[in-house]
Every structure is written in structure tokens, then in C-alpha cells.
Amino acid sequence: MEQRLNWIDVAKGLGILLVVMSHAPMNPELKAFLFAFHMPLFFYLSGAVFRPKSISTWSFIKKKARSLLLPYFFFSALSYVFWYFIVRHFSFSPGEGVNPVDPLSGILISTPENYGLTYNPAIWFLTCLFVVELVFFLYHKVSKGQGLWFFILFIGVAGYATTFLEYALPWNGFVALTALVFYGLGYKTKQIWSSLSWRMTIPVVTVLFLLVYTVQSLNAERIDMRANIIGDGFYFYLAALIGITAFLLFVQKIDHSRSLLFLGKNSIVILVLHMPILNVVRAVFHYGLGIDLSVANTLPWTILFTATTVLLTIPFIFLFNRFPWFLGKPPKQTNDAPQKAFHLQKKAAL
Template identity: 40%
Template sequence: MMNQHFEWVNIAKGLGIILVVLGHAPIDDILRQYIFAFHMPLFFLLSGVTFKGGYTELRPVGFAKKKGRSLLIPYFTFSVITYTFWFFLERPLLGKDDVDAIIPALGIFYSAGDNYLLTYNPAIWFLTCLFVVEIGFYLLLKYVPWNSVRVISIVAVAAAGYFSTRWFDSMLPWSIQVATVAVLFFGLGYLLKARTKIFEYSFGWVAAAATLSLIYPLIQFINRIDMRSGEYESIPIFISTSLLGIAGILFLSFRLEGKSRILSYLGQNSLIIFALHFMIFAIIRITLEYGFGIEGNPMPITSLWGIMFTVVTLIISVPFVYLIKNKAPFLIGK
């Protein structure tokens, strides 16, 4: 269990999972572009914060088994659950039968976010990608003795990952190209966990507002950032918006530490929410369409509808979290 010193990580994950759900909800394009500019780098960095240096005492097979239990078991179990829901309910009831069901079935094993491979659950790629990142970072810590060489290696791998998205027409299995870029944020998180003093100062509210505000003018220079698909457009802007967004969330997290049980709860259960929110989206849409005759967006302000959609999704996720943690913990590798 995470000790109290890292309670801010739960708060940050709570804020992050709200952004993930909101970013996938029906919102205005500019708000989605803003969220996508940093929300996934945030999760990779937070995973690096909680990565233990003591893992290097494990043998490679032992480490792979440990991470396979915490990441791959949830990936495959939630993939089967959400694919089954998509095939029998979402696909026929929401008019998605134009997608060949074989493609996303194969996507369960390929785990890359293009060509409809993950249409049954577009967010699930993160778990296999994080597994690849953690394996790579573990090998780096275990077999590369000098910190300077480690940093150079991470930057080189990230650069190769970025350019590979231009060399290949489609994504490699388990989002390997994304993992090579993500390790940059993961490594930064690992270095950051012993150097968080700057986020603890009382000016955190102002700093959070300033850093999060600076993202908006930067995204005006690009059309789209989507880490899942390896779409970065401008690496300087992608790195800048990622670091600004991460800094803003961390400043907020230290200010909110111990003050928000809701955010802490969402952070502690972010994996379950991450894996199930697209299924919950479909449950809401099916209920609205077949129960109340409401299709699409019934409100004039799209993002307001998206915010309401997000709140309802998070509320519906609570019984799922309870059932999984108390009745079926094996689904999350427990």
C-alpha cells in the first residue's frame, strides 16, 4: 500500500482519471485537444514515481511475472469483458455492426490503437504499453550502471520511438512505439519522486493556474496530439504541453493532499475506471436511447453535456469498483 508520503499521487491519479473520462466523453474539440496535450504523459510519469528501485533485485523473469500479474491480468480480463459487452450489446444496439468483429478480437492480442483493433475498448492499450515501459525501464536500471548513460539511453529511445511513427504506417504490437516515447515521462517520474519539494510550496495554487493556462496558447499551433496513435505533430510543443500539464496537476495535488477523499478514491481505483469507462459510456447511451429516446447530444453546449456524461460515468463506476475489489479481485491481479 502506498504510504502517506505519496498520497499526492492518488490525488494526481484522481485528477488524471477525470481528465481521461472527460477527454473521451462528448466534448468540444478544443477542450479535448487541451486534455490530450498532457493527460497520458501524466499517467506514465506517475507510474514512474511509484516504481521501486528495489525491483532490480528481482530476476528478469520474476519481475516480468510480477508486472504481468498487476498489468497483463487486468488487461486480458477486462479486454474479454468489454469485448463481450461490445459484441453482444453495444455493437447491435448502437449501430456499430459495420466493424468486422474479428478485427477487435485480434486486437485483444495485438493491443494497438489503430485500424479498429481496439474499437471495443479504445483506452485499454495503456496497460500493455505500461507493461512494455516498465520492463524496459527495469532492464535499464538493472544493467546500465551510470545515470548519465541511462538518461542518454532514454532520450535516444524516445527519439527513435517518435521517428518510428513516421516510418511505419501502422502501430507495432502492444503500442511499442508509444512505449518508447512514454519511457521519457516514466523516467522523469522515477527521478522526481525524491525531488518534489518545489510542488509543496504555498504558491502552488498560482503555479498550477499559470502552468495549466500556458497550455492553451501552445495548442493553437497544432491540429492534434494523441499519444495512443503516436500523433505528436511538434515534439517541442508536445513536450512543453506535457510538462506544463504535469506540473499543474502536481501543484494541485500537493495543495489538495489530505483534503479530497473523492479524488483519492478515484486515484486508488483509476485502473478499474480506466478499463471500464468506455463500457459505461455505452451503457449510458443505450439507456438514454432505448429508455428515453435521447440520441446524440441533446444540449446546445457540447462540453457541458460531456461534463455531465463524465460525472454520471464516474458515479456508475462506483458499484463496479466495489464488486471487483470485494468479489472478484483476481480481475485486477490481486
């Protein structure tokens, strides 16, 4: 079990690096490649850690509200204040033309319409995951896990149908239907992954990623799950599943990477803070160093923006781990049993 949890955390660590990279200045083709599978991957990994529990629906809601909604609203409020006073005044930000009321109401609605998430575009994942977790919990509670493949097929068709609608549900309810496909697959197939030899891993992963690039290039749309844009459903699911497969095959070979384990275990902090921090990094390069951000989108620039942003999140990781309540985690319990036992023995001796 420890090894399985290791690869999931390593996958989250490497995956969150791809998320940060995808939001940095980047070549459009590389961005389309990453968007083809990086968010489906995170829903897959979330499903892989789902454990059926005999608890009431209300208890489940309270648990997920603490772990997902509490961080969402706390960091949304922080991000909005930072956006209002600082980020919206940057020339490379659309903030100057945005009515501040729209992103303020967007905190409650959590959809990208009318710049509702412009204060922190990446944070949508938390509310969407809350909906996904709740729906899957209810499905499993009623069905006991029976008919999962039919559920995945039905929910996938329903999700694809919603992409033709011109409106969105709060908390990305329509996007959650598509996300449930990957969540269910993660729950169902988490045990199939095994490690190949390096001799096999490198060529197989390379070929699979080339297939992702090719399949995505056939899609008329650049994937954007947050906006419920997936283009051609066949190409979307094919590219996403191939990308997840290639990614997880590679992860099996690096599942003891301490740095990726650290990032994976703290991926929620990076998720909620990397966009505000990235905007500061972009401002420093633009205003401080006079860099034209419109041309600073080659791979070396992308890596530099990504690495700088991730490094700057590390102090915040240590800060919020000291106050885990803000991350929706219970405070760490100190084990004072040995100390109590010592005092009891001392008292008895007296």
C-alpha cells in the first residue's frame, strides 16, 4: 500500500509542475499538448484514492467541505484581495477592464464566465472536485459499485452533451460530468499499473506522448476543461487516456523521488497559490527586467517561469503546514503518551 500511495503522490507532484507550466508563458502547441491530459490526470488520481466508507451522506459532505471548500473560500478571498489591489493593474492582465463585482461574485459561483475566476483561474478545481466526489459517493452508496462501466459511459455522454450548451452550472457542475469519467476510471483501474524496465519505459512513453500530440492536433479545439471545452469527444478522451497512460507508466519509474513526493503531498498549496505568484514573477520580468512577455514563450522561458514560481511557493507550503486548518486538514496531534507514562512511573516511585 505504501508503494501505491508513493506513486500517487509522485504523480501529483509531477502533475502539479505541468499545471504551473501550462499557465506560464508557453508555446501554443505545447500548451495544447499539456491541456489534453493534465486536468483529466488529476481527476483520475483523485478517483484512485477514493475509499468506500460506511458513513452518512451528511458526514461525507462535512468531510469534503472541510478538505475542499474551506481552502477554496479561504484562498479565493486572499486571491481576490491580491488581485484587486495589485494584479488587475498589471498591463498583461485583463483586470483593468473587469468589473470587480464579477470576480467577487465569481467566488460563490466558481465558473469562468464574465471573468468570474480571473482573480485565480486555477482554483476552480476544488469546487468541481467537491461535486465530483459527492456524485461518485452517492453513486457508490446506492449501487455498491455495481454497473460502474455503464455509469462511466452514461456520465461521459451526458458530459459531452453539455459542451454544446451556452451556459454553465455553478461550481462547474457540467464539467464535473466529464471529470467523473476519469475519477471513475481512477477508482477502477488504480491496481493495473506496474513498472516496466527503463529500456521499455522510455520508447513506450515517448511513442504514447507523440500519439497524444498527434490526436490533439486532430481536435478542432484546444482543450480547456475549466470552460467545458473539449472539442471532438472521441479525440478528447483518446488523447486524455493515452496521456494518462504514458504519464503513469513514467511515474512508476520515479515513485521514490523525494522532491516530487514533497510537491505531491503539498500540491493543494501550489494549486491555490501558483497563479498569484506567477503573476508577480511575470511582473518582475516585465517591469523590472523589461522582458516582452509576448515573445518570452519558448521552452527555456517556460521552464524558468515554472521553476521560479514553484520555488516561491515553498515558503508558503511550510507556513500553511504549520496552520493546517487553512488547508482543510485537522491540526497535527502530538503524541504525549510516553511523557505521561514517564510522569506516572515517577509518581508511583515516590
